Structures are given as C-alpha cells and as structure tokens.
Amino acid sequence: MQTLADVTRENAARQPDRIALTYVNDGRSWTYAALDAESNRVAQALLAAGVGAGDRIAYLDRNSPEYFPYLFGGAKVNAVSVAVNWRLAPPEMEYILNNSGAAVLMVGEEFLDALGRMRLPAVAAVIVLGDPGDSGHQTYDQWLAGHPDIDPQMPVEAEDTCYQLYTSGTTGLPKGVELTHANFLHCLSTSLAALAMDADSVNLVCMPLFHISGSGWGVVGLYHGARSLLLRDVDLPLILRLIGAEQVTHALFVPAVLQFLLAVPGARDADYASLRAITYGASPITESVLVAALQTFGCKFYQAYGLTETTGAIALLHDEDHDPGGARAHLLRSCGKAIANHQIRIVDAVTLADKAPGEVGEIWVKGPQNMKGYWRNPDATREALVGEWLRTGDAGYLRDGYLYIHDRVKDMIISGGENIYPAEIENVLMQHDGIADAAVIGVPSERWGEAVKAIVKCADSALTEEGVIGFCRQRLAHYKCPASVDWIDELPRNPSGKILKVELRKPYWEGRERQVS
Numbered sequence: 001m002q003t004l005a006d007v008t009r010e011n012a013a014r015q016p017d018r019i020a021l022t023y024v025n026d027g028r029s030w031t032y033a034a035l036d037a038e039s040n041r042v043a044q045a046l047l048a049a050g051v052g053a054g055d056r057i058a059y060l061d062r063n064s065p066e067y068f069p070y071l072f073g074g075a076k077v078n079a080v081s082v083a084v085n086w087r088l089a090p091p092e093m094e095y096i097l098n099n100s101g102a103a104v105l106m107v108g109e110e111f112l113d114a115l116g117r118m119r120l121p122a123v124a125a126v127i128v129l130g131d132p133g134d135s136g137h138q139t140y141d142q143w144l145a146g147h148p149d150i151d152p153q154m155p156v157e158a159e160d161t162c163y164q165l166y167t168s169g170t171t172g173l174p175k176g177v178e179l180t181h182a183n184f185l186h187c188l189s190t191s192l193a194a195l196a197m198d199a200d201s202v203n204l205v206c207m208p209l210f211h212i213s214g215s216g217w218g219v220v221g222l223y224h225g226a227r228s229l230l231l232r233d234v235d236l237p238l239i240l241r242l243i244g245a246e247q248v249t250h251a252l253f254v255p256a257v258l259q260f261l262l263a264v265p266g267a268r269d270a271d272y273a274s275l276r277a278i279t280y281g282a283s284p285i286t287e288s289v290l291v292a293a294l295q296t297f298g299c300k301f302y303q304a305y306g307l308t309e310t311t312g313a314i315a316l317l318h319d320e321d322h323d324p325g326g327a328r329a330h331l332l333r334s335c336g337k338a339i340a341n342h343q344i345r346i347v348d349a350v351t352l353a354d355k356a357p358g359e360v361g362e363i364w365v366k367g368p369q370n371m372k373g374y375w376r377n378p379d380a381t382r383e384a385l386v387g388e389w390l391r392t393g394d395a396g397y398l399r400d401g402y403l404y405i406h407d408r409v410k411d412m413i414i415s416g417g418e419n420i421y422p423a424e425i426e427n428v429l430m431q432h433d434g435i436a437d438a439a440v441i442g443v444p445s446e447r448w449g450e451a452v453k454a455i456v457k458c459a460d461s462a463l464t465e466e467g468v469i470g471f472c473r474q475r476l477a478h479y480k481c482p483a484s485v486d487w488i489d490e491l492p493r494n495p496s497g498k499i500l501k502v503e504l505r506k507p508y509w510e511g512r513e514r515q516v517s
Helices: 005-014 032-048 067-076 090-100 109-115 140-144 181-191 212-223 236-245 255-262 287-297 329-333 378-384 422-429 465-473 501-509
Strands: 019-023 029-031 056-060 080-083 104-108 125-129 161-166 176-180 202-205 227-230 250-253 277-281 300-307 312-317 343-347 361-366 389-399 402-408 413-415 418-420 435-445 449-458 484-487
Touching: 005 032, 005 067, 005 212, 019 032, 029 032, 032 067, 032 140, 056 067, 056 090, 067 080, 067 212, 080 090, 090 109, 090 176, 104 109, 109 125, 125 140, 161 181, 161 212, 176 181, 181 212, 181 312, 202 212, 202 236, 212 227, 212 250, 212 312, 236 255, 250 255, 255 277, 255 287, 277 287, 287 300, 287 329, 343 389, 378 389, 402 422, 413 435, 413 449, 418 422, 422 435, 422 449, 422 465, 435 501, 449 465, 465 484
Parallel strands: 019 227, 056 080, 056 104, 080 161, 104 125, 202 227, 202 250, 250 277, 277 300, 449 484
Antiparallel strands: 019 029, 161 176, 300 312, 343 361, 361 389, 389 402, 413 418, 435 449
C-alpha cells in the first residue's frame, strides 16, 4: 500500500466478503468490497462536483460510518480530508472551514442549525447525513445516486497531503496540520506493529473522528483488514458490554476515558477475555489509573506518545515495560522509546543546546511521520520545524532511551525561580483516595511570581485544603506543593482528554497584561 486509497483497494481484493466496518448505533455493516465500492462512488461524486487534486473536503458530524468511504473516496481523487471538531462554536467551525478552503462539506443533521449561522463562500456543495429538512441540501444517498462504483485511478503521490486535522487551538487560532500519505503509511505499517493487529482482530473505534486517536485509529484497523466497530460517541456502559459481546481484541482510549470506564458500576466484573491490547495516549495518565486499568482489563497495554503533527505515535511503551510493583515499575512514568526510523532529542528551549540525560527540556522529534507543515501558516511552520526536527512544545527528559513527559512547556510554573511541572504534582494528587480528578496551575503571587494551585474534584466530601496540601508534602518537595486548593465539579477537557489549563487560569489572571508562566 502506497496511499490511503490502497487500504480499501487491497483489502477488497484480498478479502472482499469480510466485514470491514460495523456501526454499532444502528447495526449497519460494510464488507471490504462494499466499502471499496462506496468509496469509488464517493470519488465519482466528488469529481462531478469539481473536486480535484489538493482540494479540501470537510466533514462535520459526530462519529458516522459515512466518514470512511468519504475519506477513502477523497483519497482516490487526491483530495484532502478535513474533519471539523463538532464541539466548537459556529464561529470557530466557520474559521476552520474557511481557513481550509473546503469545497464540499458533509454535515450531520444535528449541525444544520450551526451551519446556518456560518458564512462559507468556498463551500460549493453540502451533503447532509440524516434529514436535511428545509435546508435545500442533498442527502448522502441522493448525492451518490447515479454515480458508478468505478475507481477513478487518479495519480496520487506518497508525499501529497491527504489529511488536514486542526490542532485544538487552546492558545490561539487552530492550525491545520498537513499530513501526507507517506506519513500515514509509516504509522500504519510500522509505528503500531507491536500491537499485532491482523485480519482476525476486532477493533473498537470510539474516540472523535476529528482527532487522530479517532480517525487515525479507525484507519489502523481497516489497514490490517480487521473488523472495526464504530461508536457515535464515547458511551461508557456500552463500551464495556461490547468488549465481551463482540469479542473486541483492540481498543484505544485516552486516559480520561480509561479513568471513567473504571468508575462504571460493575466494570471490574465484565468479560474482557477477548482483549489482546489496549493502547492509551493523547494526554497524561496517572499511575493510579494505569495500575487499576492493568488489573481490571487483564490484557497487554501500550502507551503511545505523539501529536497530530507526528501523525500519532512516535514513541511506544511496550507491554513488557508495564510492571507495577516490579523491578521496572519506574517505567510506568515513561511513554517508551522512539519507534523505528524516528529520533528524539531533548533541547533547551532558549539556547537550543541538547540537554544531558535526565535533564528536562523541550522534546524534538525527527522522522518520516513529521507533518508537511501548517496549512497557509508559514510563520508557524518555520517555528515548529527546524530543519528535519519538529519542536513538540512538550517538556520531558530521556533516561536509558526512555522518554518521560513532564508537561507542556507553556504549562510550566516558575515560582521563586524554580521550574515546577504540574504533571508531577497531578500524579501525586491522583494517588489520594479522596480525589476523583485534579489539575495544577500557576496563579499570581506577589512574593514568588507564581504560586502553585490545585483544582480538585472530590470523591470524598470530607476532603480539606489542609489535607490535600499535607498529602502532597509527604511525597514532594515543599516548593512543588500546592499553596492553595480550589474545588470543582468537573474539570474542563478538550476532546482528546487534555485538561484545558487556559480555561482554568482565566479567573486568576483576569485583568493582567501577561500570564507569567
């Protein structure tokens, strides 16, 4: 396979009658032959709409199975797929659609109201998944009607862009990450080879398709000829039932979903005998959640570290490195070693000199999965790509070849001249039985510049500020410990499970010219 389009072509030729995709929410299924044929019809419909090489085609809906023939059909005409975060406000969606210059938009009926509040001069055709009402737009079936299932066999190069996913934009306008066929094929064939996914696998896809952990993970299963189960949303009780009922072998969860799954009543008594491997990543995980997940699910675990800009995983912590209570237990705090054909270095963000082993700096990555660049943003591209190296914006260190993530560089707290990394404190907080969720931020301090504040969701109503601070002081240097604690019902998170630290900081820094951190 050389391009994304080859995923359906090759599997349709090898195993045409095998189920490729099942949409759990309504029971519809596609064989590999049917998925390939439908993607051919999509390709023909796109050509009829005037879509050509390099044109953008956008998708705005929750997880729907039509996304995949739309993706592969787009690849067959060398178009670029843009999946839009449906959780955004209409002006934010409008920005992404206009920035991408999308010519065709596939939209779920749920978002027609939001669409009506957008001005999209570049969008020439809108296709509705569901009931278009009085919008005047075609349904998906109407759009495909009359188009033959003939593969157009358009020329596509491995270095052509195929995906354009937008970063979450927590610190400014979202940036469109251009990923190529070559980026994806390396990820599909090499990065996750240790998971041993094959044609006998059953792959669970429940993360949002606008995120690399959703759409990318869905393509992983299809690449390997597995049967993929697609869920419209993260439905915790349904996920636990499906594992046993459908004999799920592989799944990917962000740490927040793992944490919430463990809290579902009866989670520890469900049937997980079919599970071969759970992959987790996209945001930090606490050791307490990881150990509980290992004990509950009883399968192999792999931590994947990567970014949208690296087409997903570029470091992997293998199952044999998950050894709670053993001689290698310290590796649970690591996210593993660089995958094949990739290099990782730790760099001083100011001097750009390499850091010594064990010293914290910015994580830089070199390898075939690094993005082509940011769409229509040469300044951001120059800032992120230094020669062949990608500056991740993450802070971490290397020890014995293993990568340890400390935090986002921008989340670092500087208090009294000391660099403090919130993830280290959050890991300790989550060891407390009375804490259900926690985040650490820097807040203004006249004396120290910044002071450490913990924001905590309680699992025990008797928890006190003094108790939380005392718990931390038994486990951390005092300068790292929270100086104060606030309480919250739910921590704000983006779709990948990352805590929105910008939102948490706002009330404390309001009215100040700078957020010193």
